[in-house]
Amino acid sequence: xxxxxxxxxxxxxxxxxxxxxxxxxxxxxxxxxxxxxxxxxxxxxxxxxxxxxxxxxxxxxxxxxxxxxxxxxxxxxxxxxxxxxxxxxxxxxxxxxxxxxxxxxxxxxxxxxxxxxxxxxxxxxxxxxxxxxxxxxxxxxxxxxxxxxxxxxxxxxxxxxxxxxxxxxxxxxxxxxxxxxxxxxxxxxxxxxxxxxxxxxxxxxxxxxxxxxxxxxxxxxxxxxxxxxxxxxxxxxxxxxxxxxxxxxxxxxxxxxxxxxxxxxxxxxxxxxxxxxxxxxxxxxxxxxxxx
Ligand SMILES: O=P(O)(O)OC[C@H]1O[C@H](O[C@H]2O[C@H](CO)[C@@H](O)[C@H](O)[C@H]2O)[C@H](O)[C@@H](O)[C@@H]1O
Numbered sequence: 001x002x003x004x005x006x007x008x009x010x011x012x013x014x015x016x017x018x019x020x021x022x023x024x025x026x027x028x029x030x031x032x033x034x035x036x037x038x039x040x041x042x043x044x045x046x047x048x049x050x051x052x053x054x055x056x057x058x059x060x061x062x063x064x065x066x067x068x069x070x071x072x073x074x075x076x077x078x079x080x081x082x083x084x085x086x087x088x089x090x091x092x093x094x095x096x097x098x099x100x101x102x103x104x105x106x107x108x109x110x111x112x113x114x115x116x117x118x119x120x121x122x123x124x125x126x127x128x129x130x131x132x133x134x135x136x137x138x139x140x141x142x143x144x145x146x147x148x149x150x151x152x153x154x155x156x157x158x159x160x161x162x163x164x165x166x167x168x169x170x171x172x173x174x175x176x177x178x179x180x181x182x183x184x185x186x187x188x189x190x191x192x193x194x195x196x197x198x199x200x201x202x203x204x205x206x207x208x209x210x211x212x213x214x215x216x217x218x219x220x221x222x223x224x225x226x227x228x229x230x231x232x233x234x235x236x237x238x239x240x241x242x243x244x245x246x247x248x249x250x251x252x253x254x255x256x257x258x259x260x261x262x263x264x265x266x267x268x269x270x271x272x273x274x275x276x277x278x279x280x281x282x283x284x285x286x287x288x289x290x291x292x
Contacts, residue, residue, distance in 0.1 A: 032273075036284065043225065043245075045226045046226075052065070064097055072271070079282070108126075108157045122157065136180055140180055143180060148165075150165075158202070160194075178198075212243075237255070248267075250262070
């Protein structure tokens with residue numbers, strides 16, 4: 001997934017009358033119309049940055065679009081819908097940005113999970129590496145201090161180094177991060193790329209795919225669906241494929257997802273259809289939800 005052309009840079013249009021859903025939205029709706037009648041419900045897993053919120057230069061400034069915020073709130077209470085927000089951000093951070101309670105949140109690529117009751121479970125192996133992550137983060141903050149446009153994001157269990165505002169420094173910064181992790185990471189950390197970022201994480205057996213597989217196993221009879229835009233979402237797309245679900249990629253490439261939509265505005269069009277009409281397709285062929 002290239003970061004060269006970014007269709008998500010624009011914000012919420014704020015004018016739904018002029019917004020015309022394009023093919024990916026129509027395609028996804030057609031798939032859901034066919035498949036929802038055979039399921040008890042829809043397990044709807046949503047990424048945050050680039051999916052619910054447009055990509056912006058300053059990670060602190062990222063905001064869910066007003067329309068997506070309203071729709072997440074509606075879908076939380078919709079019959080036959082189980083909602084989860086699955087993010088690379090820290091859990092408390094992403095929960096604050098979505099600001100809807102009683103929804104499942106996974107943060108730090110699945111290291112942290114809150115099943116909607118406010119209790120945060122942390123992957124024990126990741127928790128054990130906290131002091132190493134902190135040491136590497138401190139080191140990176142020192143080493144990258146003089147790099148204009150480069151920022152280190154503290155997510156407690158992981159760390160992200162941002163270079164969106166210094167694109168010509170991408171390679172040098174990535175090399176520097178990898179060198180610091182190799183020297184100070186005690187063989188407990190790994191790195192991963194994303195959209196103008198390098199992530200530094202504990203080298204543990206969890207990612208968005210593992211989290212989404214776990215949610216799907218618990219939501220028996222529900223059609224699993226994942227909407228995401230980034231490299232870190234690939235494991236979730238693979239998990240959704242393995243579970244026979246529906247994957248929607250937000251971007252401008254064919255990555256083999258069920259459908260591709262262009263932006264958080266198109267995600268909103270999809271969420272609106274699910275809230276307005278999709279709920280009526282659930283269980284239409286006799287599958288009835290009595291448990292959720
Ligand atoms: O899984 P996500 O919810 O998509 O989180 C992935 C990373 O998103 C954030 O960074 C990205 O969005 C920023 C704001 O638009 C942008 O400036 C940056 O270039 C993107 O990579 C977040 O800051 C990271 O912590 C997340 O891991």
